[in-house]
Amino acid sequence: MDKITLEDKLSLIHEFWTPKIIAELNGQYVKIAEAKGEMVWHSHQNEDELFLVIRGQLTIELRDTDITLNEGEIFVVPRGVEHRPVAPEEVHMMLLEPKETKHTGDVKSSLTVEELEWI
Amino acid sequence: MDKITLEDKLSLIHEFWTPKIIAELNGQYVKIAEAKGEMVWHSHQNEDELFLVIRGQLTIELRDTDITLNEGEIFVVPRGVEHRPVAPEEVHMMLLEPKETKHTGDVKSSLTVEELEWI
Numbered sequence A, B: 001m002d003k004i005t006l007e008d009k010l011s012l013i014h015e016f017w018t019p020k021i022i023a024e025l026n027g028q029y030v031k032i033a034e035a036k037g038e039m040v041w042h043s044h045q046n047e048d049e050l051f052l053v054i055r056g057q058l059t060i061e062l063r064d065t066d067i068t069l070n071e072g073e074i075f076v077v078p079r080g081v082e083h084r085p086v087a088p089e090e091v092h093m094m095l096l097e098p099k100e101t102k103h104t105g106d107v108k109s110s111l112t113v114e115e116l117e118w119i
Helices: A004-008 B007-010
Strands: A021-027 A028-038 A047-055 A057-063 A068-069 A071-078 A084-098 B019-024 B030-038 B049-055 B058-062 B066-069 B073-076 B083-098
Touching: A004 A021, A004 A028, A021 B073, A047 A057, A047 A068, A047 B019, A057 A071, A068 A071, A071 B019, A071 B030, A071 B058, B007 B030, B049 B058, B049 B066, B058 B073, B066 B073
Parallel strands: none
Antiparallel strands: A021 A028, A028 A084, A047 A071, A047 A084, A057 A068, A057 A084, B019 B030, B030 B083, B049 B073, B049 B083, B058 B066, B058 B083
16 A cells, blocks of 8 residues: 555666566556567567556567657557567666566567566 | 557646546556546445556545655555545546446546546
């Protein structure tokens, strides 16, 4: 029953592409992440995934187009849609997705984190 | 499959305490609202409700404490918990809750909006 300050939580993150859980509601996790560089292509078969950019710029590559998000911009990747987040410079973001969502879907890569942690 | 710019969507709102839907994912609606003054006391029996302040300050009064949120701060009101949002000055916020969540729970007031609109 405490409030969550995004900047305070972000200051605790020291790895790129490793989301941390900050809240839970209605079977969903709210996560934050810092990123720079390229994620792997993946999809989530049964889960929609929301990205909100808090600072910086994030491009979500889709197979047929790219979506570039700046601070205060949101994109929802629909379930089943292949995507690859890319950030040329460091970006801070908030994510929302079901608790059962796997980090990189069914793709295993060196970036994959099996069990995300609360922060 | 378009991105959503929070500031653009907020600029389309001209009423206080009347959330508008901006996105849908996993059975949840993402909403934005502008507010000033006092909401009514209410609760949502089966739904947790997330508040994220985008600009300004929002106090969420609970029966035993108050939670004051500034820009970039989040609070999740657990299901069943009575709450009353209050904003002495204009505040802009993002909300997340299940699609079936009623605006003022089972309470009817002059502020109640039966069918929230997409924006």
